[in-house]
Amino acid sequence: MNKMLVAMTRALGVLAFGFGLIASSSAFAAEKTVTLAVQNMHCASCPHTVKASLQAVPGVTNVVVSAEDKTAVVTFDDSKAQVDALVKATTNAGYPSAPKS
Numbered sequence: 001m002n003k004m005l006v007a008m009t010r011a012l013g014v015l016a017f018g019f020g021l022i023a024s025s026s027a028f029a030a031e032k033t034v035t036l037a038v039q040n041m042h043c044a045s046c047p048h049t050v051k052a053s054l055q056a057v058p059g060v061t062n063v064v065v066s067a068e069d070k071t072a073v074v075t076f077d078d079s080k081a082q083v084d085a086l087v088k089a090t091t092n093a094g095y096p097s098a099p100k101s
């Protein structure tokens with residue numbers, strides 16, 4: 001009797017874990033787009049460096065950098081990436097940035 005209860009509890013635990021995974025990977029995942037104001041872009045190769053630094057962040061799906069506007073428009077999966085991580089990525093590459101509102 002006791003053993004069966006333990007087995008059932010375990011099975012329920014596994015199920016709950018499975019649902020948790022599904023929930024976190026799909027139900028709450030949303031594609032977001034943020035525009036970052038990027039500093040220090042002074043030459044033609046800068047946008048490439050900024051773009052590469054952002055694309056290296058897990059969860060980032062699209063990056064459009066404008067040297068003219070000094071912005072980077074980043075599309076990302078907000079269950080994998082956060083704006084903080086994007087800002088950190090460009091800053092570490094030598095281009096401090098901040099979300100434009």
Ligand SMILES: [Cu+2]
Pocket residue numbers: 041042043044045046047
């Ligand atoms: Cu440059």
